[in-house]
Amino acid sequence: DILNNGEGYTSTFTSTISNTAAGVSVTQIVEGRVNSGVNSRGERVSVEENYYHTVGEVPSMASGMVANYFKGFYVNKANKTVQAAITNKYSYAQKQYSYDLSAASENKTYTINQAVEKYKILQGLDFPIAITEKNSSNSSNKPDKNNKNYQIISFRIEDFTSLSQEFLDFFGSTGAMTGIEYRSLTVEFKINKKNGYIVSITRNEALHATAHAMGLDVGVDSVVSTTQNFSSMNKAALLKDSL
Numbered sequence: 001d002i003l004n005n006g007e008g009y010t011s012t013f014t015s016t017i018s019n020t021a022a023g024v025s026v027t028q029i030v031e032g033r034v035n036s037g038v039n040s041r042g043e044r045v046s047v048e049e050n051y052y053h054t055v056g057e058v059p060s061m062a063s064g065m066v067a068n069y070f071k072g073f074y075v076n077k078a079n080k081t082v083q084a085a086i087t088n089k090y091s092y093a094q095k096q097y098s099y100d101l102s103a104a105s106e107n108k109t110y111t112i113n114q115a116v117e118k119y120k121i122l123q124g125l126d127f128p129i130a131i132t133e134k135n136s137s138n139s140s141n142k143p144d145k146n147n148k149n150y151q152i153i154s155f156r157i158e159d160f161t162s163l164s165q166e167f168l169d170f171f172g173s174t175g176a177m178t179g180i181e182y183r184s185l186t187v188e189f190k191i192n193k194k195n196g197y198i199v200s201i202t203r204n205e206a207l208h209a210t211a212h213a214m215g216l217d218v219g220v221d222s223v224v225s226t227t228q229n230f231s232s233m234n235k236a237a238l239l240k241d242s243l
Contacts, residue, residue, distance in 0.1 A: 003198055004126050006234040008037035012095075013123075013228040019066070021211060021220040027055040028066045031092055034123045034228065037237030043078035046124025047239050049099070051092040070099040074243045075112065075124045082115035082122065084108055085243050101243065120170040128167050129187060129203075131155050135162035144190060151193050157185040177209040177220065197233040202226070 003009065010033075017028040029052070036046040052067040070090035074083040085107040089100040101107050110118070112125070121128045136155045144150035157163070160182045171180050183206040190199040205224040210217050 002196065002234050007236040008035070009230055009233045009235070010035045010037075010237050011228050011230045013226060015224065015226040018223045019211075019220050020222075021218045024059055026058050026066050029053050029055060031095070031097070033097065035237055035239055036124055037235075037239045039076075039239055039241045041241070043076055045077060045239055046073075046075045046122075047243070048073040048075075048123045049097060051090060051097060051099075053092055072099065072243045073115065073119070073122050073124065075115075075122055077112075080112045082110045082112055083243055084110060084115055084119065099243075107243075116166060120166040128164065128170075129157070129185075130162060130164070131157070131187065132162070135159040139186065149193055150199055151191045152188060153191060154186060154188040157182075157187070160185070171207065171209065171222070171224075177211055179208075179210040181208045183207055195234075198230055200227060200229045202228075 012033050013031070015030040017030070019026050019028065031051045031053075032049040034046065034048045037044075039045045050071045052069050052071065054066045054068055058066055068088070070085075070087050072083075072085045076082070085099075085101050085104050087099055087101055087104040087107075089103055091098050112122075115122060116125075136157050136159075138153070139156045140152065140154045142152055144152050163182065163185075168180055168182070171177055184204075185206075186204045188202040188204075190201075191197070192199055203224070203226045205222075205226075207222050207224070209220045209222060211220045212218075
């Protein structure tokens with residue numbers, strides 16, 4: 001509730017996606033930031049920055065399994081609009097994130113519903129996974145051995161049919177993947193015991209999909225690890241007025 005409806009937060013994240021198909025493995029990295037707060041007009045907004053890049057040389061048959069570009073979303077919750085932008089002019093070097101929208105392949109305003117329909121998940125909106133007693137098991141609940149003020153609570157999703165269609169379609173929306181089938185999904189929350197705020201969220205996923213490359217449909221096995229670290233929580237961050 002604090003994450004979705006609190007005053008705001010600032011965070012960074014890194015997602016590592018290892019794709020293997022026909023004996024060929026490639027790694028996709030997505031780094032970025034998700035911040036929630038208010039703009040100069042006092043409107044509730046969120047800003048999401050995704051920096052897609054690859055590690056090492058990518059064989060031609062694996063081109064459909066990876067991406068290299070910036071994708072950003074500016075969600076204005078007050079007027080229910082989303083600015084979505086994609087550009088190849090960006091930099092993630094040494095985590096000095098920057099992008100240039102002057103030659104963006106897309107820089108368009110949607111309604112929130114239209115943006116969700118097209119892009120599936122906007123991280124500045126609700127947490128995309130429902131965790132309930134019916135669809136998951138509590139695999140661990142223990143103090144953080146490195147900080148006694150933190151508690152680590154982990155869940156394993158047991159019922160993949162409980163996942164939203166947007167979540168199931170999201171992995172395919174970032175490239176040429178189709179037919180997503182989840183094999184495992186765990187979510188770990190690190191919580192500050194003093195105030196109940198989230199310190200970090202780690203998600204580990206294993207799934208199977210199909211990629212279309214060089215005129216062929218190729219089965220792909222993917223392992224995904226994503227960690228989002230929060231530098232502030234329930235604080236009204238002052239954010240910019242657009243991407």
